[in-house]
Amino acid sequence: MKKWLWAGSAAIALGASLAIAQDAPESLLPPGFDDPAPAPSPTPAPRPTQAPATPADPAVPAAPGIPTVQPLPVGPGDGEQGPAPDLSRLPSLEELESMSTDELDELLGLKPKFDIPPAARRSLERVGILAPSEGGLPTGSLASQPASLVRAILQGTDGPLVSRWGHILLRRALASRLAAPEGMNPVEFAALRANVLNSMGEHAAARAIAQDIDTSNWDNALTDAALDAYVGTADIVGACPAVRLSGTDRDDAFWSILQSICAAYAGEESQAGRQLDRALRREEAPRIDLLLAQRYAGAAGRGRRAVEIEWEGVEELNPWRAALANAVGEEIPQGLRDDAGAYYERSWATAPMLPLAERARSADRAAREGILSADAMVDLYSQIYVTEGIEGDAALTASLLRDGYVAETGADRFAAIETIWGGTDEPDYGRMVLTAYAAARLPVTDALASSSDNIIASILTAGLDRDAENWLRAVPQGSLAWAQIAAARPGDNRIASREDIDAFIDDDDSSDYRKSHMMLASLAGLGRIAQGDLNDFVGRTELNLSRESRWSRAITRAAEVDNRALVAMLAGLGMQGESWSQMTPRHLYHIVSALNRVGLDAEARMIAAEAIARG
Structure with missing residues (x-):
C-alpha cells in the first residue's frame, strides 16, 4: 500500500509539473542538460494468461513502471483466516442505554491501557520531585536499606508533627528523588510516601509524587493515595487519567461519581448527566454530594446546566464535598466552616480558588505546622493589603504588618508586630511566622530586650540564625x-x-x-x-x-x-x-x-x- 501511495503521489506531482512547465520561462541550463534523448516506442506487452504473483512475495519483483497495490492484511474473521466474531455477546439496546462509556469500551476492547506513548514513559528507577541538585537528599539513600524497615517507618507516620521544622525536613525527605529500598516495588514506595504527605496536609507534594509515575503503573494503593491528594487540592479533573484507565475493582459511590465527572470532561456530557441523575434518583450518595457533582460535571463542554445547591440538612463537611464546593465556587455555610477540623484548614490555606480572606483564616495553622513558609505568609497578606474590598481581621493584620516594616521608630514597629501576635504572654506561633522578617529588622536595643524571647522565636521561624545571633549582646x-x-x-x-x-x-x-x-x-x-x-x-x-x-x-x-x-x-x-x-x-x-x-x-x-x- 505504501508503494502504491508513493506511486500515486509521484504521478500527481508529475502531472502538476507538466502543467506548470507549459507556462514556465525558458530554461537557464546549457543546451542538452534538460532535453533528454527521446525514448523508444514501447513494445506492447503480451496479455497474461494467469494471475501474476503479488509484489508482497519478495521472490517476485514488481514489473518496472507499473504501480502495485499492496494487499490488505487478513485478520481473524476475514475469509478463512479465523473464526467470525461472537455476536451473541453484544448487548441489547436497553442494556446499551444503561451502560457507561467505560463499560462499553471494556466490552468492545476499546479501553486504552496507557495515556503516554511508549517513547515517553518514565523509568521507575528514581521517583520524586527534588533532585539532589535541587535540595533533595541523595538518590541512593534507601536503596540498600531493608524494605521492611522503611515500610514500617512510613506506615507508622500517619499524622502531623509537633515541630514546624521537623515537618519541613520530613517533607523534603519524602519529596526527594529516591530509589526504592531493596525488595520494595517503586510504586509501593511512592504510595507510602504520598500517604504520609497527605496525613501532613501536604496534598500538593503528594500529588506530585503520584504524577511522577505513569498512570498505567499505578496500583490500588497509589490510586487511593493520589485520589486523596487530588481531593485535598480540589483538583478533581486531575484524577481523571487514573479513573479512566485504572483497573481497580472499586465500586463505591465516590468512585462512580468520579467516573461520571471524568466522562463529562472527556466529551460525554449527556451520558454523564444521565448517570448522575440516575444516582440522585436512587439516592446512591448523599444529595449534597451529587448536586455538587452535577454542578461540576455541568461545567464541561456544552453540558452547562443550572443546579441549585441545597445545604439545608447538611450537618458536616467531608473532604469530597468541601473540594467540590471550592472547585465550583460554591460558598460553604459559615457554620460548617467554623466546625471544620484541622484537615480543612490545611487544605484551604493553599487553595488558590478561595478568597484571600478565607485563606488567611486557615493560614495561621498552616504556618504553625510548616506547610506555609514565612515568605508565603508575607505574600498572602501583601495581596490582601493591595486588594480593595477586603475587611475584617485579615485587612487589619495586613495593615499592621506593613507598619511592622515601615513605622518610623523601632518601638512603633514592635508595637505593630506584638499586636499581630495577639500579645506577648501567649503569642500565636503561626503569626510569629508571619512577622519573622519584620522582627529581624527591629533594632537591637535594651528597650526591646525585655521582649526578646518572642522576638528571637519569631526570627528563627524563618531560619534567620545570624539575625538572631545579633541579639546575643542585648538579651x-x-x-x-x-x-x-x-x-x-x-x-x-x-x-x-x-x-x-x-x-x-x-x-x-x-x-x-x-x-x-x-x-x-x-x-x-x-x-x-x-x-x-x-x-x-x-x-x-x-x-x-x-x-x-x-x-x-x-x-x-x-x-x-x-x-x-x-x-x-x-x-x-x-x-x-x-x-x-x-x-x-x-x-x-x-x-x-x-x-x-x-x-x-x-x-x-x-x-x-x-x-x-x-x-
Whole structure:
C-alpha cells in the first residue's frame, strides 16, 4: 500500500509539473542538460494468461513502471483466516442505554491501557520531585536499606508533627528523588510516601509524587493515595487519567461519581448527566454530594446546566464535598466552616480558588505546622493589603504588618508586630511566622530586650540564625532568648557556659523543669554542653537521656552509617503529635543528635531552638 501511495503521489506531482512547465520561462541550463534523448516506442506487452504473483512475495519483483497495490492484511474473521466474531455477546439496546462509556469500551476492547506513548514513559528507577541538585537528599539513600524497615517507618507516620521544622525536613525527605529500598516495588514506595504527605496536609507534594509515575503503573494503593491528594487540592479533573484507565475493582459511590465527572470532561456530557441523575434518583450518595457533582460535571463542554445547591440538612463537611464546593465556587455555610477540623484548614490555606480572606483564616495553622513558609505568609497578606474590598481581621493584620516594616521608630514597629501576635504572654506561633522578617529588622536595643524571647522565636521561624545571633549582646544571660540563640547560632564548638545554664535552670518556673529539660536535651544533642556539666545538670533536674528504645537504636544506627534520608524519616516518626507537650526530651535529644551527626546541622539547630521556645 505504501508503494502504491508513493506511486500515486509521484504521478500527481508529475502531472502538476507538466502543467506548470507549459507556462514556465525558458530554461537557464546549457543546451542538452534538460532535453533528454527521446525514448523508444514501447513494445506492447503480451496479455497474461494467469494471475501474476503479488509484489508482497519478495521472490517476485514488481514489473518496472507499473504501480502495485499492496494487499490488505487478513485478520481473524476475514475469509478463512479465523473464526467470525461472537455476536451473541453484544448487548441489547436497553442494556446499551444503561451502560457507561467505560463499560462499553471494556466490552468492545476499546479501553486504552496507557495515556503516554511508549517513547515517553518514565523509568521507575528514581521517583520524586527534588533532585539532589535541587535540595533533595541523595538518590541512593534507601536503596540498600531493608524494605521492611522503611515500610514500617512510613506506615507508622500517619499524622502531623509537633515541630514546624521537623515537618519541613520530613517533607523534603519524602519529596526527594529516591530509589526504592531493596525488595520494595517503586510504586509501593511512592504510595507510602504520598500517604504520609497527605496525613501532613501536604496534598500538593503528594500529588506530585503520584504524577511522577505513569498512570498505567499505578496500583490500588497509589490510586487511593493520589485520589486523596487530588481531593485535598480540589483538583478533581486531575484524577481523571487514573479513573479512566485504572483497573481497580472499586465500586463505591465516590468512585462512580468520579467516573461520571471524568466522562463529562472527556466529551460525554449527556451520558454523564444521565448517570448522575440516575444516582440522585436512587439516592446512591448523599444529595449534597451529587448536586455538587452535577454542578461540576455541568461545567464541561456544552453540558452547562443550572443546579441549585441545597445545604439545608447538611450537618458536616467531608473532604469530597468541601473540594467540590471550592472547585465550583460554591460558598460553604459559615457554620460548617467554623466546625471544620484541622484537615480543612490545611487544605484551604493553599487553595488558590478561595478568597484571600478565607485563606488567611486557615493560614495561621498552616504556618504553625510548616506547610506555609514565612515568605508565603508575607505574600498572602501583601495581596490582601493591595486588594480593595477586603475587611475584617485579615485587612487589619495586613495593615499592621506593613507598619511592622515601615513605622518610623523601632518601638512603633514592635508595637505593630506584638499586636499581630495577639500579645506577648501567649503569642500565636503561626503569626510569629508571619512577622519573622519584620522582627529581624527591629533594632537591637535594651528597650526591646525585655521582649526578646518572642522576638528571637519569631526570627528563627524563618531560619534567620545570624539575625538572631545579633541579639546575643542585648538579651539577659540565661534567659529564654539566650537559650534559643545558644541552640540556633551557626558554627561548631559553641559550648554554652555553665553559669548561663545555671541561670536558666534557676529561673525555670515550668512544671518539673520542663523548659530546662528541653534546653538541656537540645544543647546536649548539638554537643554544646561539656560532658561533665551535662552530668551535673541531668542529676539536678532528674532528666533521663540514657534510656533506649527500638526507635532510638534505629535512628542512632542510621546516624552512624551517615544515612540522611533514613535519619530524617525516623525523626519524623518520633515527632508525631498535635502539640509539643507530647514530645519527650529523650526523643528530642536523639533527633537533634542524629541530625547533627549526618550533616543536617541547620535543621538540628532550628528544631532545637523551636523546642526551647515552644516545648
